[in-house]
Amino acid sequence: MAPRDDAWREELRQALSARDRSAIARVVMPALDPAYRITCNEEVNRGLDREQAVIEATRCLDCPDPQCITGCPVSINIPGFIKNIQRGDLHSAIAVIKATSALPAVCGRVCPQEKQCESRCIYNKMKKEPVAIGYLERFAADTARNEAATDAKAAPTQREASNGIKVAVAGSGPAGLSFAGEMARRGFDVTVFEALHEIGGVLKYGIPEFRLPNSVVDAELDSLRAMGVRFVTDTIIGKTLSLDDLLADGFKGIFVASGAGLPRFMGIPGENLIGVMSSNEYLTRINLMSAGRGGMTPVASGRRVAVIGGGNTAMDSVRTARRMGAERAMIIYRRGLDEMPARAEEVRHAIEEGVEFITLATPVEYLGDERGHVTAMKIQRMTLGEPDESGRRSPVPIEGAVDTIEVDEVIGSVGVSPNPLIPSSVEGLEVTRRGTIAVNEAMQSSLPVIFAGGDIVRGGATVILAMGDGRRAAASMSD
Ligand SMILES: Cc1cc2nc3c(=O)[nH]c(=O)nc-3n(C[C@H](O)[C@H](O)[C@H](O)COP(=O)(O)OP(=O)(O)OC[C@H]3O[C@@H](n4cnc5c(N)ncnc54)[C@H](O)[C@@H]3O)c2cc1C
Ligand code: SF4
Structure with missing residues (x-):
């Protein structure tokens, strides 16, 4: 589908030199203002408009040996769909993506592109920002969805005759x-x-x-x-x-x-105090059971909230806490910012939203009041030692460096089983x-x-x- 030697693709490649295309700046995703977005649950990223998408698609050099495809776990024909966006054929663009990916509107939003396709884009070797592949995937999927919703004649996905199995x-x-x-x-x-x-x-x-x-x-x-x-x-x-x-x-x-x-716990003193919970519990209550939006399921909303961990789940929890009214929303992470497994965009958005990052620190004990509510946590300061089996440098405790932070809610995001x-x-x-x-x-x-x-x-x-x-x-x- 969308072979590279199709005449229209050759024409697009000839239309502008690689030098001119690579001189175009990477598109910036339009986003809600941080001060506004922490007051509501509206989607932060607003998506590209058609003009932005076509300009970004023009940046793609339609490489003869496109390494971006090798970075995609399901090998989407990335230049194939991008060049279809550039020529304005969104039906073909989405068909190319759907040939290997079932949920493009989801993946365009949540895939860690900077570690996958975009990390292999030729632009990185040219010391320039990679083509915004994720933004373009989202644009193709959203536009196709919106057009299908308004197009009464839109055909449902083809299926083979029923085999009754x-x-x-x-x-x-x-x-x-x-x-x-x-x-x-x-x-x-x-x-x-x-x-x-x-x-x-x-x-x-x-x-x-x-x-x-x-x-x-x-x-x-x-x-x-x-x-x-x-x-x-x-x-x-x-x-x-x-x-x-x-x-x-x-x-x-x-x-x-x-x-x-199944959430994991750290097994440290005080984990059973009221106000200490897993991200799984916190997010499920809020996202699925309308806690905090007048639903029947209550959830504590702390003023000083600490979220333990550095993955996507931790970022989602801390940003949710901010939206639930936390004045001090903190990430406590045992390694440094560079080692965080969360998507780079989530970390950037969290920083913009006023989340505090306390890195090279891990909780060792939670303290509570006489009613069993968490009131503070002790954190052990760490330094980075030798790389472990994941290739990341391991955190090592600094002897005697223990601090106490006041908290009234703690959300653990230290892994799942x-x-x-x-x-x-x-x-x-x-x-x-x-x-x-x-x-x-x-x-x-x-x-x-x-x-x-x-x-x-x-x-x-x-x-x-x-x-x-x-x-x-x-x-x-x-x-
Ligand atoms: C908060 C959070 C943020 C994340 N952010 C990202 C991200 O940005 N990008 C990314 O790529 N990944 C992200 N992930 C990881 C990603 O969501 C998971 O890897 C992915 O959802 C796994 O898909 P799955 O279908 O295997 O399982 P799940 O999505 O976990 O679905 C499993 C389903 O099975 C149901 N179930 C369980 N047991 C039974 C049973 N016995 N009978 C019937 N149903 C059952 C569960 O209720 C659940 O609905 C995130 C994960 C979390 C928790
Ligand atoms: S590596 Fe980058 S420039 Fe080359 S085809 Fe893929 S997205 Fe386009």
Whole structure:
């Protein structure tokens, strides 16, 4: 699709010299003003307009050996879609992306592009800012979605004739959704079972509205429904329904995509105090149960909030705390800013929103009052030592350097483990030492009827990897 030697692409390459194209400055994503955005939940990034997108697409050099593609976990034909944006053919642009990615409007917003495709763009070697591939992906997906919504004739995604074979999915996060879409396209009769009352997994209960609006996820769900995918909520596989129930019900294959939603704790004194909780609990209460927006589920909203960790979950929590009214919202992270695993844009947005970063520090104890409420935390100052197995320099405590900070809420984001229910409840299902489901290259488990993918196989990973697993499992199960 969109071969590089098509006449129109050759024409675009000839139209402007590489020197002129590389002289164009990278587009800046329009964003809400920080002072305003911390007062609401509106999406921070506003998206490119058509003119900005075409100019940014013009920067792309349409390289003969495009390394950006090798940086994308699902190998999207990046120059193929970008050049279609440049020539104004958005239908072809989105078709190129959808050939390998099921949720482009989501990925354009949440993928860590600076570590993936954009890190391999030739512009980096030229000491210039890479092409804004993520912004362009989002532009193509949003424009296609908006046009489909207003175009009564918009055709639903093509699917093969029904083969009548029933398959089940446990979990409705990106892995389950991409598997469901791919199987439905191949003519299978797909039912997705979800433990919670909402479909979408972390896309709904984890990542906040100000970064990924629910309407974006809902549009993707609508297109799956239009393809015949059925969703059953409030159903826990392994409890409400067992594997045997599903087999007895005529399901011929099961894809387990139950994620890694089990929060880890640090095991330090005071973790049981009131006001100390996991990001998982905090974000789920706010995003899924309307806590803080007049819903029935309460959540404490502290004035001095400390969030422990440096990943996306930590950034989402601390920025949410700021929106919930925290006067002092702090990130406590044991390494330095440069080592933070969060997307660079989230860190930048958090800084703009007045979040304080206390780096090279880790909590060692939480202190409480006579009613059991957290009031302060002791933090151990650290320095960076030798690199560990992840290649990042390890934090080492500085002897005697312990400080106390006043807090009235602490949110822990120090990692997650696989949801244990399915791995532990299905006899004969091989599980790794980390509690993840063991699968082969085809995403098939030790039980031939069960395939698995996403965080339940990888531990906490990324949306695009979960989606890629779903597609790979669908390809192997349907073979
Ligand atoms: C706050 C937060 C922010 C993140 N930010 C980013 C980001 O910016 N970029 C990025 O790429 N990644 C990000 N991630 C990671 C990413 O969201 C996950 O890697 C991805 O969602 C994993 O997809 P999944 O489909 O495997 O699982 P999940 O999205 O976790 O979905 C699993 C679903 O299965 C359901 N379930 C569990 N057990 C059962 C059962 N027994 N029966 C039925 N249903 C069950 C769960 O309720 C859940 O809905 C973030 C994660 C979090 C928590
Ligand atoms: S590496 Fe950069 S310039 Fe080259 S094709 Fe990819 S996005 Fe375009």
